[in-house]
Amino acid sequence: MTIAAADRRKRIVRHMNEDHADSLLAYVHHYHSAEFPESVAVSAKLTALDKEGLWLIVATASGVVYEEVFVAFPSALQTPKAVRAIVVDMHHEARARSPLVSTAVLHSLSSLRALVDPRVGVKE
8 A cells, every 4th residue: 555545544533433423323324224223323433444344433322342344345445436336325325224314424435535536625
């Protein structure tokens, strides 16, 4: 992995945790519904991502923390720019199945483009 790629991943992780925590939790509720139904998982934090998916820390209402919860992408990333499209699609799918996900979360996902496309200005 190049330094630029590592930096891009760090920015994506930070951005998702700061601006899209609701989406991360929705992914857990939807893609791991058997292990973490909405009444169990109360927070999710992105720790890493790779071409196959997202690595999360998930906290439950009872205080148990799961440190390596993997949420697979529907298909492997072909380019770094594909992250945005995939997480938006995952958000739509999770939201369609859960009324708890805010529509404001989806609207703010558009700012993720600046993190994966170096031609777009990044606001720090």
